[in-house]
Amino acid sequence: MQLPEKAEVVIIGGGVNGAGLAYSLANRGLSDVVILEKNYLTCGATGRCGAGIRQQWSTEANTRMAIESVKMFEGLSEELGHDIGLRQGGYLIIGHSDADAAQFKKNVAMQKSLGLGVSYLDPSEINGIVPILDAEGMGATCATWCPTDGHADPFHTTFAYAKAAERLGARIYRRTTVTGIDAPDGAVSKVRTDRGDIKARWVVNAAGCNSAEIAAMAGIDIPIKPYPKEIFATERLKPLFKPMVISFHDGIYFSQQEHGQVVGGISDPEAKPQWRAMPSLRFLKRMASTLTRYVPDFRHLKVLRQWTGFYDVTPDAQPILGEDEDVSGFMQCNGFSGHGFMISPSVTKALSEYILDGRASTLDMKALSKKRFVGELDREASVVG
Amino acid sequence: MRIEKHPILDFGRKKKVSFSYDGNPLEAFEGETIGSALHAAGIKELSHSLRFKRPRGFFCGIGKCSSCAMRVNGVPNVRTCIVNATEGMVVERQDGMGELPDAEFGDARYEILETGIAVVGGGPAGISAAIEAARQGAKVALIDENTMLGGQLIKQTHRFFGSKEHSAGIRGIKIAGEMFGELRAFEAKGLVQILSGATATGYYKDKRRRKEHLLGISKGNDFYELNADRVIIATGANENMLQFPNNDLPGVYGAGGVQTLMNVYGIRPGNRVLMVGAGNVGVIVSYQLLQAGIDVAAVVEAAPRIGAYHVHAAKLRRFGVPILTGHTVKKANGKGHVTGATLVKLDDNWKQVEGTETEVGCDTICLAVGLTPSCELLFQCGAKMKYYSEACGYVPLHDDEMMTTIPGVYVAGDASGIEEASTAIMEGRIAGLAAAKGLAEGRGGAIDNRIASIKEQLAMLREGPFGFHAACGKGKILNDMQSERGCASNDSCDPVPEFTHSRPQTYLFADSTQSKALRTRTAHEQKFAYPADRNTGGRA
Ligand SMILES: Cc1cc2nc3c(=O)[nH]c(=O)nc-3n(C[C@H](O)[C@H](O)[C@H](O)COP(=O)(O)OP(=O)(O)OC[C@H]3O[C@@H](n4cnc5c(N)ncnc54)[C@H](O)[C@@H]3O)c2cc1C
Ligand SMILES: Cc1cc2nc3c(=O)[nH]c(=O)nc-3n(C[C@H](O)[C@H](O)[C@H](O)COP(=O)(O)OP(=O)(O)OC[C@H]3O[C@@H](n4cnc5c(N)ncnc54)[C@H](O)[C@@H]3O)c2cc1C
Ligand code: FES
Numbered sequence: 049m050q051l052p053e054k055a056e057v058v059i060i061g062g063g064v065n066g067a068g069l070a071y072s073l074a075n076r077g078l079s080d081v082v083i084l085e086k087n088y089l090t091c092g093a094t095g096r097c098g099a100g101i102r103q104q105w106s107t108e109a110n111t112r113m114a115i116e117s118v119k120m121f122e123g124l125s126e127e128l129g130h131d132i133g134l135r136q137g138g139y140l141i142i143g144h145s146d147a148d149a150a151q152f153k154k155n156v157a158m159q160k161s162l163g164l165g166v167s168y169l170d171p172s173e174i175n176g177i178v179p180i181l182d183a184e185g186m187g188a189t190c191a192t193w194c195p196t197d198g199h200a201d202p203f204h205t206t207f208a209y210a211k212a213a214e215r216l217g218a219r220i221y222r223r224t225t226v227t228g229i230d231a232p233d234g235a236v237s238k239v240r241t242d243r244g245d246i247k248a249r250w251v252v253n254a255a256g257c258n259s260a261e262i263a264a265m266a267g268i269d270i271p272i273k274p275y276p277k278e279i280f281a282t283e284r285l286k287p288l289f290k291p292m293v294i295s296f297h298d299g300i301y302f303s304q305q306e307h308g309q310v311v312g313g314i315s316d317p318e319a320k321p322q323w324r325a326m327p328s329l330r331f332l333k334r335m336a337s338t339l340t341r342y343v344p345d346f347r348h349l350k351v352l353r354q355w356t357g358f359y360d361v362t363p364d365a366q367p368i369l370g371e372d373e374d375v376s377g378f379m380q381c382n383g384f385s386g387h388g389f390m391i392s393p394s395v396t397k398a399l400s401e402y403i404l405d406g407r408a409s410t411l412d413m414k415a416l417s418k419k420r421f422v423g424e425l426d427r428e429a430s431v432v433g
Numbered sequence: 434m435r436i437e438k439h440p441i442l443d444f445g446r447k448k449k450v451s452f453s454y455d456g457n458p459l460e461a462f463e464g465e466t467i468g469s470a471l472h473a474a475g476i477k478e479l480s481h482s483l484r485f486k487r488p489r490g491f492f493c494g495i496g497k498c499s500s501c502a503m504r505v506n507g508v509p510n511v512r513t514c515i516v517n518a519t520e521g522m523v524v525e526r527q528d529g530m531g532e533l534p535d536a537e538f539g540d541a542r543y544e545i546l547e548t549g550i551a552v553v554g555g556g557p558a559g560i561s562a563a564i565e566a567a568r569q570g571a572k573v574a575l576i577d578e579n580t581m582l583g584g585q586l587i588k589q590t591h592r593f594f595g596s597k598e599h600s601a602g603i604r605g606i607k608i609a610g611e612m613f614g615e616l617r618a619f620e621a622k623g624l625v626q627i628l629s630g631a632t633a634t635g636y637y638k639d640k641r642r643r644k645e646h647l648l649g650i651s652k653g654n655d656f657y658e659l660n661a662d663r664v665i666i667a668t669g670a671n672e673n674m675l676q677f678p679n680n681d682l683p684g685v686y687g688a689g690g691v692q693t694l695m696n697v698y699g700i701r702p703g704n705r706v707l708m709v710g711a712g713n714v715g716v717i718v719s720y721q722l723l724q725a726g727i728d729v730a731a732v733v734e735a736a737p738r739i740g741a742y743h744v745h746a747a748k749l750r751r752f753g754v755p756i757l758t759g760h761t762v763k764k765a766n767g768k769g770h771v772t773g774a775t776l777v778k779l780d781d782n783w784k785q786v787e788g789t790e791t792e793v794g795c796d797t798i799c800l801a802v803g804l805t806p807s808c809e810l811l812f813q814c815g816a817k818m819k820y821y822s823e824a825c826g827y828v829p830l831h832d833d834e835m836m837t838t839i840p841g842v843y844v845a846g847d848a849s850g851i852e853e854a855s856t857a858i859m860e861g862r863i864a865g866l867a868a869a870k871g872l873a874e875g876r877g878g879a880i881d882n883r884i885a886s887i888k889e890q891l892a893m894l895r896e897g898p899f900g901f902h903a904a905c906g907k908g909k910i911l912n913d914m915q916s917e918r919g920c921a922s923n924d925s926c927d928p929v930p931e932f933t934h935s936r937p938q939t940y941l942f943a944d945s946t947q948s949k950a951l952r953t954r955t956a957h958e959q960k961f962a963y964p965a966d967r968n969t970g971g972r973a
Contacts, residue, residue, distance in 0.1 A: 284531070326637070326813075329649055330641070
């Protein structure tokens with residue numbers, strides 16, 4: 049397929065965010081949108097992720113954004129005409145210390161003030177939510193529980209967005225790698241690819257862990273580093289539990305998917321930013337020993353496969369969003385760390401608002417500009433994996 | 434369903450063992466897999482699929498497709514075609530998804546092993562590699578998922594084709610027998626360690642590994658870290674599936690699966706078989722079915738002409754078996770298991786011609802429609818892979834000593850491109866010798882001479898009309914390997930390889946819901962335990 053000579057918006061990256069943005073724009077009538085994807089849709093972090101959707105955050109801004117996203121996820125299958133596999137089985141967050149308990153209580157109070165149905169639990173209440181958990185083995189001192197959290201199928205979500213966008217006139221070019229960006233006089237003008245060039249009014253950098261590279265093509269420096277993150281899936285079993293169980297302290301998260309497999313990951317305290325995609329035995333051991341401590345019955349569980357994805361990590365684990373201050377027409381949509389799937393509905397809606405209306409009403413993107421890395425940072429505490 | 438008298442084979446049945454199937458007592462002969470024993474008792478429906486609850490049976494018979502998963506001694510998702518029936522075993526049909534066993538988790542060992550050369554796959558390629566390397570004095574560990582070594586070779590009762598001199602006229606099973614003898618001798622000397630019933634589940638490059646290469650091996654409840662100086666991947670091939678409605682009905686089998694039942698265990702795959710594919714495999718297996726006293730309804734071939742050697746096809750014709758070229762299977766018929774098939778004519782563009790449907794009565798549909806190299810471990814270890822139609826799929830680039838783009842990782846046999854057993858043996862020998870260089874003491878020159886002479890034999894084998902195609906493919910692979918090495922150095926191309934799964938399940942069926950559960954248990958056990966996790970948030 050021949051690339052068009054020009055397009056109003058060129059989106060670099062065919063993950064959930066690229067596809068979601070193409071849909072949001074096309075849905076509001078801006079259909080001259082092109083997605084350039086170097087491989088295939090979902091080949092980046094999206095197709096490798098845990099696809100958990102959580103509203104329990106420690107900062108008000110993130111909680112709002114997540115609540116808004118869940119509302120949108122709830123209507124997405126119908127809106128897009130394709131089942132995205134949303135299942136709201138809840139998130140159970142395990143705490144392990146008095147400090148956790150104090151922080152959790154604070155979080156729950158703030159989350160409740162925003163209208164979120166969430167509760168603080170004592171260890172004795174954990175088995176009421178997930179009977180197979182071993183509260184003692186986990187070393188749980190407390191937990192928080194939000195039944196409307198859950199997960200969706202990342203492949204179906206992305207394909208649903210992409211198909212709907214294409215129906216509305218957007219075009220998707222797979223196996224097309226962006227190799228350069230022309231931005232003379234501080235404004236984007238053209239995207240170069242291995243299959244020809246496209247003139248563009250807007251260029252969106254939704255290239256996941258390659259976003260720093262893409263930004264550099266336009267002469268922009270953003271502090272994004274790739275962190276390899278391993279994850280595994282087990283054999284399929286009859287439903288055992290519905291929620292996603294996570295612990296920031298142990299760095300573990302796991303849930304049972306609709307088709308029966310338990311999918312989960314664990315962070316590596318020695319992780320360094322690097323391009324290492326090879327799955328490790330170290331991860332498998334760490335995951336096995338922690339998971340069987342959480343759920344002793346899982347010692348019978350067989351691992352089916354393991355793989356690696358990359359988090360695109362900024363110094364404060366928050367995304368970089370919005371029009372770049374130095375190059376006009378260059379939109380950042382990256383730096384999502386381990387939660388770019390769950391917030392994609394609000395993120396892509398906000399970016400489309402900015403492009404169409406000149407300002408985003410869904411979300412305050414000013415706080416998420418790259419400029420914040422110059423001063424003091426406010427870290428999100430509730431991050432996992 | 435047992436074959437009592439066979440013109441060539443003696444099944445050497447010995448002791449009987451009793452086991453139960455869904456509460457009913459059944460008998461098997463010692464050394465028989467659960468899947469075969471059930472088949473012998475006429476039980477073809479082994480499980481029901483996860484989503485649509487469709488009946489599922491046996492397909493490949495060699496552990497590759499997961500179609501035979503059942504609950505065994507309370508453990509779900511056991512591939513019953515590669516696990517032997519034993520005294521007192523409790524076998525149950527699995528309806529949809531499995532359930533966790535409630536029994537205590539039995540003994541589980543976590544062991545760290547070391548060897549010179551790890552050979553994955555105990556077919557003709559892997560065994561030959563192990564023998565040659567051991568002959569040079571190298572220490573070898575040979576891993577195969579099946580309880581019986583030999584891969585696809587142990588099923589071949591006919592005399593070999595395709596080879597000008599080597600092994601021509603000798604039956605496959607006899608060649609296998611001779612190889613086993615040699616292998617056992619090296620095992621007795623302590624040079625070869627055989628791990629059968631063990632699956633290589635992943636290739637790792639952990640920092641803490643003790644040698645250049647590390648494989649994860651899962652055997653029963655046990656898990657081994659196998660550290661090796663070199664690795665040879667000889668994992669063979671997967672049998673191809675054909676797309677047609679009801680292709681997942683019990684009674685639709687791969688040709689290798691049919692051969693396993695019939696030639697290894699002496700069990701009738703059915704009473705009347707429709708063969709799909711008139712290449713050498715389809716035609717030879719049809720003839721073997723007739724030898725075993727099983728009716729062959731017809732051989733269907735989509736191409737306009739027969740691919741097999743004329744002599745083989747002529748034998749079938751003498752038995753009055755029709756070979757229908759330009760035809761394919763439109764659908765399989767039956768409820769619960771195959772009772773027939775609808776055939777249809779194809780036009781010059783391979784499109785089905787409406788109105789030309791005919792019905793065939795049969796209880797088995799045997800697919801002999803080619804193989805695809807089993808390359809999961811090679812993808813996963815990062816070897817540069819490329820699609821070659823002559824090789825029948827993606828294979829690793831490799832040099833003429835079978836080394837891939839990963840130094841120290843070799844490939845041999847069908848995993849390096851689909852050919853035949855005699856070439857698999859030659860490639861295995863070359864890989865074994867090449868891998869032994871530097872590991873076996875002071876015989877470098879001798880190794881090179883031996884490699885050179887085997888290369889000559891291999892070239893001769895590929896001279897025949899059937900070897901030609903493969904030889905073209907091998908030529909391309911070699912060329913690509915050379916140019917790859919030429920431009921090497923900073924070639925770490927794509928930082929996110931498309932395949933990072935350690936061993937992805939193979940999708941064979943339209944409703945591919947039955948997963949192959951690898952036996953990597955998450956053992957809650959001392960040796961498995963890792964230092965307490967002190968992660969304080971970190972990056973997320
Ligand atoms: C193991 C793991 C678990 C996770 N779990 C969760 C979770 O539970 N919940 C959650 O919300 N998030 C999770 N995440 C994070 C989430 O997956 C990501 O934040 C999200 O998918 C990012 O989507 P994206 O569209 O921004 O980027 P990606 O999906 O990474 O898409 C970027 C695309 O850009 C393409 N690209 C790159 N360079 C170029 C170029 N030069 N030219 C053209 N195309 C290019 C890539 O090929 C890729 O397809 C997890 C991530 C990982 C790795
Ligand atoms: C039905 C049929 C008929 C044939 N007829 C002929 C013939 O007449 N003449 C001829 O020359 N050739 C014939 N062939 C081809 C010949 O059998 C193969 O080319 C040859 O067996 C290939 O040898 P191999 O060692 O590469 O692989 P295989 O024989 O397939 O052996 C590979 C072994 O590796 C094991 N394995 C795979 N992955 C793993 C893992 N991860 N861990 C542990 N073990 C693993 C497998 O279980 C298997 O035992 C036939 C093949 C088939 C299927
Ligand atoms: S029939 Fe057992 S895995 Fe294929």
